[in-house]
Amino acid sequence: MYNQILSSLNDFINNDLSFDSDQKKTLLNKHKLTLTDSLQKGHWTTNICLIASNLAKKKPQDIAAALISKLESQRDISKVELAGPGFINIFLTRKVFLKQIDDAHKNPNSFVDSSRASKEKIQIEFVSANPTGPLHVGHGRGAAYGDAIGRILQRLGHEVSKEYYVNDAGRQIDILACSIFLRKFECFGDESFPNAAYKGSYIIEIAMSIEIDEAFPQSDKEKLISNLSDDDEEKIDELIERIKTNYSSSWLLIRDFGLEYVIKSIKGDLTQFKVIFDNWFFESSLGELTDKKSEISQALDQVKKEHAYEKNGAVWLESTKFGDDKDRVIIREDGRGTYLSADLAYHRNKLDRGFDTIINVWGSDHHGYIKRIEATIEAMGYSKKQMQVQLVQFANLLENGSKVKMSTRSGNFYTLKQLIDDIGPDASRFYYLSKQADQHLDFDIGVARSNSKDNxxxxxxxxxxxxxxxxxxxxxxxxxxxxxxxxxxxxxxxxxxxxxxxxxxxxxxxxxxxxxxxxxxxxxxxxxxxxxxxxxxxxxxxxxxxxxxxxxxxxxxxxxxxxxxxxxxxxxxxxx
RNA sequence: GCGCCCGUAGCUCAGCUGGAUAGAGUACUUGGCUUCGAACCAAGGGGUCGGGAGUUCGAAUCUCUCCGGGCGUGCCA
CATH class of the missing domain: 1.10.730.10 (Isoleucyl-tRNA Synthetase; Domain 1)
Incomplete structure (x- = not known):
């Protein structure tokens, strides 16, 4: 019925109205045919006369008469009324109304506007939490959101690919490996354990499950932790450097083991949460800057040709040319890449895979990053319209009205797994999705657990x-x-x-x-x-x-x- | 300072690509199970849609401005 009425309306616009072609085009784009919210208004309703009256500077009533008689002549329509400020309400015969429902039940796409339908290849990247520890409840919201979007878009006929971007290169992974190393060989006590290291109990679990042959006498331990900087960040960097140079085989072993362990646990949590990714993309697969043939080098070379310059020993992207607030460093003074350089190469990779649209689901604290990444996309010669960023605000976890304390620093936080074990994946997903994603969400696990009317x-x-x-x-x-x-x-x-x-x-x-x-x-x-x-x-x-x-x-x-x-x-x- | 988001009933929030009388839940008051699931339903009061101005036949919705709150603004990731 939908397409049938729609084509009558379009026919009316094209043939019965004395509009010029621009007006007709506007009207064809703007008019809506919708189901009414109450049967007193009939079954279907259209605002066509309201829009047309605007364009023609005539009263909706004057336009309506011709449309009403056109619609009324149709067999399946029992009555057509002009109502309110100028809506046209369409009443179907009862038989057709019921048949329409049986049809919709058989074909859940019976109300797809066949003239406008399009199928796209869409990629959606979400969660992408750093593999340095278990997922917490904040990640759960992004997971529920991205997965639901994927399912919905798929239902609408699009080809959807869900991807997790794994930041398995860079400093945070070094810190992970370093934290495990320090725990493994008990270099510090609980009190003196470096602040910048990961303190969660999972680090100890990982440390205990690794077997290492390399000897590590007490004297080495003392040497390793002597004369360290007082600054937390400098201290951890010094430790990383010392371990890397002096215990390289253990370092590599621990790093790879730890990474694999954490990724496995993340995958496990997501599986329990019923979120299955089609692809896990590893940052490390983009290669090293030192390798001229690597993807990351090539992406940077491409940008450097026209949109970059050197200043203070670093290489800057002229992102201001593409709407960013300031230019950004892509290669540091010391020759290492920035986070942006890897992301630049990653986005090039994604766009080259031929998606019509890529959707990035990010935590809303990254919103300042949008312009920057849009600029890199334009600098590489793609259109920023191909990328859409969806921000997900963090969720406040409440227990019967009062805030559940979460301390990331100490490593004691409410994990996604705990939440799922507590109230189940389904109730969790339901509440995660109960509010617009880019807005604050108060998630009361007390309510979610209860079987009262609040639930x-x-x-x-x-x-x-x-x-x-x-x-x-x-x-x-x-x-x-x-x-x-x-x-x-x-x-x-x-x-x-x-x-x-x-x-x-x-x-x-x-x-x-x-x-x-x-x-x-x-x-x-x-x-x-x-x-x-x-x-x-x-x-x-x-x-x-x-x-x-x-x-x-x-x-x-x-x-x-x-x-x-x-x-x-x-x-x-x-x-x- | 600049950028983004938010402000709707006592509370938590829908509605925002302009349209018909601004809606739910909750709380409060009262009523409904000898038969299909009462984890349910019915009835009642409750609003300057943050303030002001503008565009429009029509504004919670669009524009501007002010007030109040959150976040971002690294050669971090």
Whole structure:
């Protein structure tokens, strides 16, 4: 029905209006055909006359008459009304309204505008936490968000690839290896353990599981930790340097072992969270700057040709030419690359893989980095429009209203794994997604754990489980589930069905705006309508003809709830 | 200083690509289970959409300005 009405509207614009071609183009782009929010307004509604009246400087009423009679002549439309400031409300015949629902149930893309649909190859990179320790609850939000976006875009017909960028090169990995080394050989006590090193207990676990042959006498230990700088950062760098030069084989062993260990644990946590990546991209695979043939060298060479200069011994990218606030160093005075240089090469790599769009999901504290990376993309000759950055704000973890303390410095933080073990991956994902990603989220694990009315997650699941329960009862009584609606004139289901129908538009909007929370709110609304409906009808004692339509309605609502939950990576519960 | 985000009911938040009467949950008050799941439902009050100005037939939504809060602004990653 959607495409049918849509083509009538387009036909009206093209053939019946005395507009010039620019006006027609604007009107074709701007008008909307949407499902109404209440059946009092009919089934479908369009703002076409409102937009047209703007363009033509005429009253909407004057434009409406011709459109109304055009639509009214259609067989499947029972009534067309001009309402409010100039909306055209379209009422379908009851038979067609119900058929439309059966059709949508079979084909969940029945309301795709065939003239505008396009399929893209999309890459989405998210989590990408440094492999220096376990994922914490902050990473969970990005994980839930990126994964949901991936599922939604896939549902909309796009080809989606999910990627984790592993920063396995650079200083933070040196610090990881150094921390393990110091623990392994017990170079410091707990009190004197360097501040800049990682102090989490997982470091000790890793240290204990490594076997090393290299001898490490007490005298060496004393030498290693003597005459160190008082500055935390300098101290750790000195330690790294000494270990690297004097114990190179242990160093390499520990570094590789530690890295592998941490990555494995991250993968494990994500698997438990039901987030599966298609690709793990290692920063180290971009190669070294010292190797002229490496990807990173080539990317930098490309940029250096036209958009870089030397100053104070360093190489600067002229990012201001592309809208950045200041120019950025890409090769340091000492010849090492910066974080930006690796990211530059990484983005070149991504864009060369032929994606129409790449989506980067970043923590919102990185928002200052957007302009910079856009500038590098433009400097390499690509369009920054191909990249979209989605920021995810950190989540505040609350326990019944009061903040859960998290101290990263001491290494005692609430890990993602703890959260999943506590309330389960599904409830976690639901709450992570319950608010627009780039805004602060208060996540109360006390509420998420409870089975009270505050717990929106259970409210939604309960709707699904209740329907499953009715269906079961119905089957137990020897009846079979209806495969379509009949023409009983009972209209008690219609409002709920209209809302179920809207799922397609909700999902579309959620995908286009990259905002999964729209689906969460839709789930809340349709669950509420279901619970109301459930309380207002007696299903098993209803008249046979009505019962058919009631049960059919429930089946449809159930399937809508289930498929919406699945887009969020949440498994619908049959009982609870 | 500059840049980005936020300010909607007592509280937590939807609504923001301009449209019909600004919505939920929560809290408070009251009512509904001998039959399908009461983890549910019904009823009630509660708003200068931070202030002001502008654009428009129409602004919570767009523009400007002010106030209040958060974040960012490394030859860190």
């Amino acid at each position: 929106l997650y259970y409210y939604v699941q309960y709707a699904h489980a209740r329907i499953c329960s009715v269906e079961k009862k119905y089957l137990e009584l020897g009846m079979s589930l209806p495969s379509k609606f009949n023409d009983a004139d009972f209209e008690g289901c219609d409002e709920l069905l209209q809302m179920a129908l809207n799922a397609q538009f909700v999902i579309k909007s959620s995908g286009e705006n990259l905002q999964p929370h729209i689906i969460v709110y839709y789930l809340r609304d349709i669950s509420q309508s279901f619970h109301q409906f459930y309380n207002s009808v007696n299903i098993l004692n209803a008249k046979k003809s009505e019962q058919n339509n009631i049960v059919r309605t429930l089946m449809i609502v159930k399937s809508v709830i289930a498929s919406s939950l699945e887009l969020l990576g949440i498994e619908p519960l049959d009982s609870m």
